[in-house]
Amino acid sequence: MVYKTPPQAPPTWTLTPEQITSEMETVLAEAKKLEDEVSALPEPSFNSVIKALADASNVRYGLVNQLTFYQHISADKEVRNSSSKAEEAFRDFDIESSMREDLFKAVNAVYKQTPDVDPESKRLLEKLNLDFVRNGLALPVETRDELKALQKKLSNLEVQYNKNLGEETGFILFTAEELEGVPADVVAQFAEVEGKYKMTFKYPDLFPVMKYAKNPDTRRRAFVGDQNKVMENTELLIQAIKLRADIAHLLGYKTHSAYVLEDRMAKSPEIVMTFLNDLREKLSIAGKTEIAKLLELKQADEKALGLPEDSSFNVWDYRYFDRLLLEKEYEVDDQKISEYFPMQSTIEKMLKIFEVLFALEFHEVTGADRSVWHEDCKQFAVWKNDTGTQEFVGWLYFDLHPREGKYGHAANFNLSPGYTDKDGKRVYPVTALVCNFSKPSASKPSLLKHDEVVTFFHELGHGIHDLVSVTKYARFHGTNVARDFVEAPSQMLEYWCWQPKELKGLSSHYEEPSKTIDDDLIDKIVKSKHVNGGLFNLRQLHFALFDMTLHTSDGNIDVTETWNSMRQEIALMQQANETTYGFGSFGHLMGGYDSGYYGYLWSQVFAADIFYTEFLADPMNTTNGLRYRDTILKPGGSREELDNLKQLLGREPNNVAFLSELGVGK
16 A cells, blocks of 8 residues: 555654643643633533643643653653653642542532543543542541642652663673683673673663673673662652552552552452462473472582582573573574574564554655654654555554663653544554663674564564554543553463464565575474473562562561561572562552552453464464454553453453463463
């Protein structure tokens, strides 16, 4: 089809610190003005209250998301600081807004009228009313004032924590000898300082050192350094745990987890803990067997290297010996595999998978037409074509390489949700993938290891969810679903990275583009999928159970001791006599996943069920892809997630596929 001009221009990314502040103030002033007007209405109605608030918040979501996005991607520290302060102001306003008794009375009056509206509008009304109830509007005024003060304090802690994490610039200097075993092209990208090599804690630096450095003390220093890289955050999290417990008690909940989970698919801490502990019991048997095998490998390796024998298996040993096991017993060589996944062509082929499955088209914007925040960015206009005519879907951005001050992990950011505006016109979404893959070197393009291919596919899944969702209200758009379901669509798409035919289709040797990955190597990758899967998932359980332990407490808990002891008890990893403070960089706990980390494992149940039922027999089945797109992705959070699942599967979801995939049985 001929490429058309999109009906909606992309955002511009040229704001100065002063402009960010000015726009933030305008957004807040307009929002407050509307809330004052709505609250003063003598006869509240659905249109005068709910629709008026929804129309305004539809627009505001995009403005807020973009103004606060600069802190994660701008190369200018002043811009990042201004963006971070804007987020703090927006959060404070949201707290004030959520505690307005006059606004609650207006919303609640409409709620009691039970207006005859469409299902999505009814859901919006119910959610708005429940938000106020959960924020304590039924409490006495003095208690509400106390609650508001605590919420603001907590919000400020969260903003500061994430700012510290984003601004982190720590490093360790290693000699060439200490880095023996680390691939030369990785070391070549390290800056040289006084004859030593500077390893930052960004993933492209850290992970190769953890996986390849032969010297166990190098691995120990790298691991401990990374864990303790933002020490100022440890106290912020400790304070946040206490504040969350205090807020929950004021609201009448036993714990913070009880408060959070009331509005999730799981519903209660008891259900979550049963799920996690049951999984821990099943996985621990496998984990102990895997540790014993890795320890044998470690002792043989130490003997060959002339190192003193060590009978313990430490957490900093895991990546190194996991890699060694894959190379020796499965002949899976990350470096060799990465030669078949040059980033540019791999991404192009990934997009083609979505073109087939979901009937999409991706048109990259180049030259003077580009509207990006950094030269590394890619910008795409996305269309769909399953109706016989091209329909615009939205804007997609990729920002894929590390740089100073940039968000340090891999994530999808919904920069502007889609919705129907007050005139009935469709407003299209804008979404971005922000990752940290290695930059091209002088001799090679950026090459993706297989786990990076999986990571990219996962995050792109979130982006596609944003793009293909069509909802009336921004509140329900795309990934704005129950937090313990949000990962399921992306986890489901990871399966494509383990299917032989699809994996071959993604590959292309960087030196010989016509050469795809050998069938023998694909077979080895697929067989390696769940090697040390017990330990991998026990690590996830350490994070999830740590999160739940903190948030089912009264806040008076030794966070440091809990973090360290639970790692050894659950993840089965020792750490000599090192005390680590990894919770200071556990961004999920201060970024909306508090009492929610279990969701990564919980949602895998749904992901496995969907893939095994709909796609295992034929991963590129367009009919099933479109049905999945329209049943699960398109509604966003406008319907109950369980209802969508039952509609797609034709039954209640179950964990049979999930347990089968892990090889642990029922």
